[in-house]
Amino acid sequence: MKKTIVAFTIITYIIFLYITIIKAASASTKIMPLGDSITQGFVKNIPEDYRVGYRQKLYLDLKDAGYDVDFVGSLSHGILANPGFDYNHEGHGGWSDNEIAGQIYTWLVANPADIILLHIGTNDFNTSPDDVALILDEIDKYSKDIIVVLALIINNKTYNPLITQFNNNIRAMAEARIAHCDKIIIVDMENALNYQNDMDDNLHPNSNGYIKMADVWFPAVEQILTDSYQPPPCTPPVSGPALQAYYAFNNGSGTVAIDSSTYKRNGAVNGAVWIAGRSGNGLSFDGVDDYVLIPRMNNDEMSISAWFYKNANDTTNADAIFGGSRWVGVKEGFDVRFHRYSPNTLEFILFTRDRNGVITGKTAKYKFNNSVGNWYHVAGTYKKTTGEQKLYIDGKLVNTQTHPAGNTVMPLAYYSDMRIGYSRSNNGYFNGIIDEVRLYNRALSTIEVENLYKGVTPGLSLTITTVGSGSVSTDPNPPYTSGQIVTLAAKADQGWIFNHWSGDLSGSNNPTTLTMTSNKAVTATFVTGTSSDLKALYTLNEGTGITATDSSGNGMHGAINGAIWTTGKTGGGLSFDGIDDSVSVPRMNYDEISISAWFYKNTNDTTYADALFGGYKWNSDAQLQQGFDLRFYKSDPDTLQFIVITKDVGGIRSIKTTQKNLTNSVGSWFHVVGAYNKTTGEQKLYVNGLLAHTRTHPAGNTIVPLTSYPDMRIGYSRVNNGYFQGIIDDIRLYDRALTDTEVQELYTSY
Secondary structure (H helix, E strand, C coil), X not given: CHHHHHHHHHHHHHHHHHHXXXXXXXXXXXXXXXXXXXXXXXXXXXXXXXXXXXXXXXXXXXXXXXXXEEECCCEECCCCCCXXXXXXXXXXXXXXXXXXXXXXXXXXXXXXXXXXXXXXXXXXXXXXXXXXXXXXXXXXXXXXXXXXXEEEXXXXXXXXXXXXXXXXXXXHHHHHHHHCCCCEEEEECCCXXXXXXCECXXXXXXXXXXXXXXXXXXXXXXXXXXXXXXXXXXXXXXXXXXEEEEECCCCCCCCEECECCCCCCCEEEECCEEEECCCCEEEEEECCCCEXXXXXCCCCCEEEEEEEEECCCCCCCCCEEEEEEECCCCCEEEEEEEECCEEEEEEEEEEEECCCCCEEEEEEEXXXXXXXXXXXXXXXXXXXXXXXXXXXXXXXXXXXXXXXXXXXXXXXXXXXXXXXXXXXXXXXXXXXXXXXXXXXXXXXXXXXXXXXXXXXXCCECEEEEEECCEEEEXXXXXXXXXXXXXXXXXXXXXXXXXXEEEECCCECCCCEEEECCCCEEEEEEXXXXXXXXXXEEECCCCCCCCEECCCCCCCCCEEEEECEEXXXXXXXXXXXXXXXXXXXXXXXXXXXXXXXXXXXXXXXXCCCCCEEEEEEECXXXXXXXXXXXXXXXXXXXXXXXXXXXXXCCCCCEEEEEEEEECXXXXXXXXXXXXXXXXXXXXXXXXXXXXXXXXXXXXXXXXECCCCCCCXXXXXXXXXXXXXXXXXXXXXXXXXXXXXXXXXXXXXXXX
């Protein structure tokens, strides 16, 4: 009997020790409480070291429920509270939405988070959701994997209808973002409190109110921690035209500066007078208090252009053609202005930041002999891939400054708008006429800037050739003028698929656009196949932005997390750093499948199973595995593997791996296709168009759908945490097995 008790005790201890080790090895979920004094936990007459707000109860409730969480942030309030808790947070008393937006990226660099609890808006005096949207933009720029639990904020003890309207606007804004795949959970704090019993003053809850707030946060956080959070069906945003705003100033009257771009970001004219401009009408600014207020436009890279006629020099203030920067405190945005100490010197000032939030400021300058009494054209551009900041005068490049490559424009968060004819730096009002103001979300080329200055040149031709069976339509039809944008749409004949463009176009985007700067020639190539089988096509030819567009027409757009635009196998591609870069794409679960991609591997990884495509859920119980993976295995990093999990009608699963040792997988472009045919059960791996390996599942088996994760990933597998290091291009997914001939045609078409 004693032996049995001793043995049972030893086994129990071993199990306890094993569970303890497993728990210790798992990473804590990092949660950032973010907001103002309500997040801090302000209560009158309670010292800061005892202020716990909702944070103490929420933390202790999560711990009591068995969750391993770590509250993160740069602030510490409640360090002497009993019982003790994790008191770190980012609740900044008295801060407004835009102040939080200006700092959240930096805070996340210092204290990365998996979940953010956002309650903000109490210190703002309007109902606009724009500054909260900017906070969400900044969080997305740091990482689109962060889940934001967004609160409809508490009202005042004395009911304020503006707060209810603010919350309605916040809900509408957040729901629109959720529809475009933002990871947001909305919680209702406004209706959680009894305002006669739960408030310490007109703005802040008392301890009862904070307890109720914790009870609202808890179920939202718990569904994330238990993996029961399932985002609704969504469509990633598609980038619109590069021209973000165009103020021609040709309406000639009224207080509205009409934006002629597709975005309709109209401006408000304050004091400026309508007058003859460089082309049609313009606006005359008195140099005292005139300006045009326009919406903020924050993009990773940019171009701005304008015509101006200066009446007088100003040696007191830095008179601006365009003001979109913040100078005092955290440097943000960009300005185009004259310097007060050198009033004939035009400056294009720009602030950028790297992924760690380190800010770089540069000024591109040009000194006129005399800037007064003549019309001049100015353009400023910034290209993030090269870090080049350029200033053009009258169509000519006059100065280039260089930021660290990959830096993005530091968004203007501190101010809620931008200004034409005025800079908040040195209070600089422009004295003269401004006309034809344009803003873009990319860097214009030198020839595009020159065309803006010169106007257009008529009579350019576009020659189109087709290979295979199909046709190409253009909109508009020829002839074309210099700078004109033409949309080309390829239409395949029955039994054929459009494959790619060549000549003066590259890649596979369809439809696509071509800017006419000279006579152009384009070839459209078609290959045999059925386009309805193609469920997703990521050509990665956008070259900018955070969306990997699905060109199949099925809306399976991807969200880019960290990967950098670069030159691909054809046209553009994405470079992955092997640390944390990936592209999140919707789950694509089909009974059978083909997946193809081009890749260029920079280095081997003997620690993790680096993946070209991750759609696989591993489990020690083979009957719980799901999906498929295309990856290199860590113990043999030159061997490419295609793993597929299938099941029969009874649910019994079959796991097979097809593989090919590439001898040296580093430093060369390879084309890979993995295919599974449910009728035959054949699982095939192809490399550079040739069949490399075949495995066979029971005939009739279908692929086990991936349901454990909300998405699939390009460049990353959740199995062994494998991030790919190198370039990936032209990823295609079909809902059937391609034939040997189709794979060969796909490979040779490049």
